[in-house]
Amino acid sequence: MEKLIINGGHRLEGRVKISGAKNAVLPIIAATLLGQDGPSLLDEVPALEDVHTISEVLTELGVKVQFDSEKDTLFVDSSVIASCEAPYELVRKMRASFLIMGPLLARCGEAKISLPGGCAIGTRPIDLHLKGFEALGAEIEIGHGFIQASAPHGLKGARIYLDFPSVGATENIMMAACMAQGQTILENPAQEPEIIDLANYLNVMGAKIRGAGTNVIKIDGVTKLIGKNYTIIPDRIEAGTYMVAAAMTRGDVYIENAISEHLKPVIAKLKEAGVTIEEDVNGIRVTCDKQTKAVDVKTMPYPGFPTDMQAQFMAMLTVSEGTGLVTETVFENRFMHVDELKRMGSNIKIDGRTSVVEGVQKLTGCQVKATDLRAGAAMVLAGLVADGETQVGYIHHIDRGYDHLVTKLCGLGADIRRTEK
Ligand SMILES: CC(=O)N[C@H]1[C@@H](OP(=O)(O)OP(=O)(O)OC[C@H]2O[C@@H](n3ccc(=O)[nH]c3=O)[C@H](O)[C@@H]2O)O[C@H](CO)[C@@H](O)[C@@H]1O
Numbered sequence: 001m002e003k004l005i006i007n008g009g010h011r012l013e014g015r016v017k018i019s020g021a022k023n024a025v026l027p028i029i030a031a032t033l034l035g036q037d038g039p040s041l042l043d044e045v046p047a048l049e050d051v052h053t054i055s056e057v058l059t060e061l062g063v064k065v066q067f068d069s070e071k072d073t074l075f076v077d078s079s080v081i082a083s084c085e086a087p088y089e090l091v092r093k094m095r096a097s098f099l100i101m102g103p104l105l106a107r108c109g110e111a112k113i114s115l116p117g118g119c120a121i122g123t124r125p126i127d128l129h130l131k132g133f134e135a136l137g138a139e140i141e142i143g144h145g146f147i148q149a150s151a152p153h154g155l156k157g158a159r160i161y162l163d164f165p166s167v168g169a170t171e172n173i174m175m176a177a178c179m180a181q182g183q184t185i186l187e188n189p190a191q192e193p194e195i196i197d198l199a200n201y202l203n204v205m206g207a208k209i210r211g212a213g214t215n216v217i218k219i220d221g222v223t224k225l226i227g228k229n230y231t232i233i234p235d236r237i238e239a240g241t242y243m244v245a246a247a248m249t250r251g252d253v254y255i256e257n258a259i260s261e262h263l264k265p266v267i268a269k270l271k272e273a274g275v276t277i278e279e280d281v282n283g284i285r286v287t288c289d290k291q292t293k294a295v296d297v298k299t300m301p302y303p304g305f306p307t308d309m310q311a312q313f314m315a316m317l318t319v320s321e322g323t324g325l326v327t328e329t330v331f332e333n334r335f336m337h338v339d340e341l342k343r344m345g346s347n348i349k350i351d352g353r354t355s356v357v358e359g360v361q362k363l364t365g366c367q368v369k370a371t372d373l374r375a376g377a378a379m380v381l382a383g384l385v386a387d388g389e390t391q392v393g394y395i396h397h398i399d400r401g402y403d404h405l406v407t408k409l410c411g412l413g414a415d416i417r418r419t420e421k
């Protein structure tokens, strides 16, 4: 099994360039399915396992997809869609595969996708996606592990209120509604920057979407969308992870490409912890010369504190001065990293949806596992400051979302390598 081997105790210093956002590029790749004429060329596409998986999903549908790892571009030609079925082997690997349902329904009037199932961080139902499709006039059937949706006479615009501002449901419904007849009004949608990025790409393709990033999105259906070139926004979670790495190692790191507007709650909490943050138009400089102070964090939909930064902040709190509370409100089971952090000598108690983290002077390196993507990031962060060697296993989770992690961390002075054992 491949592992990451980290020797802790090195201060991080220098510059690191942030790649395109995983959570923007995945729905945007799904949206390329709407392009009937002309290919799309996506730029700033990160070299991630998830990008590879969704590319395989599209290939399975008969679409031409080509990733250029030198240029970080992805070419997608969806002029022909030969199949509307996504198999279990691919959907199981990555839940975001389900994002092809909206575009397939809009473009082909049908879609058959394997039920995604649960995952380490929660059960993650898709009821809000399905309610949205039904409101647009689709018929949904569930059986034999698949969800089949059909709208043989096309979709019709509707007023849809989301009970919770789900990121995936907002994206899936927005993509389906682009080609529905008439207007769709989506109330209480997710407001994440990745929603805005998807809407911008769809609008470049010819869609008529207004209000993405606010609490009401209006979509006027059009009859045709065409493939276009588009550049993906930087990954705010990757940026946030390097910011925490800089803080924990008492380093001095310039995070190139980071958009501070997207990182407000992360920046606010780091400042509260005593970290110095300097923002400019090209990135963010993070410096820290003393032990961080404990802070409380509570995850919320955007613009609240992101759940995808919760595990990394918990890693920081394990070595901060004092006691911090970490409350997870978005996912019901996103504390899998707690037991792993405890193996490294941290002092954490879970009380329902809150973890009480009492800072310790030192973590000790040992064998741990990445139980999910951000839990894996938390283990790497802990390993960077632990005494001795930390071995992180199950790193396929980390490969889903961190582009060239080892190269980037080594470039900042960390002692980390990848091995096969
Ligand atoms: C590829 C991608 O962009 N992934 C992100 C996306 O995931 P994803 O789109 O899956 O997250 P959602 O916003 O949909 O989920 C948030 C909460 O809503 C619940 N829910 C969601 C849909 C639904 O139909 N019913 C329902 O109950 C989920 O179980 C979860 O508890 O947003 C999450 C929340 O910011 C992030 O952690 C993920 O990194």
Ligand SMILES: C=C(OP(=O)(O)O)C(=O)O
Binding pocket: 095, 096, 308, 373, 374, 401
């Ligand atoms: C939970 C995450 O991603 P996904 O929704 O793709 O599982 C994440 O990026 O932390």
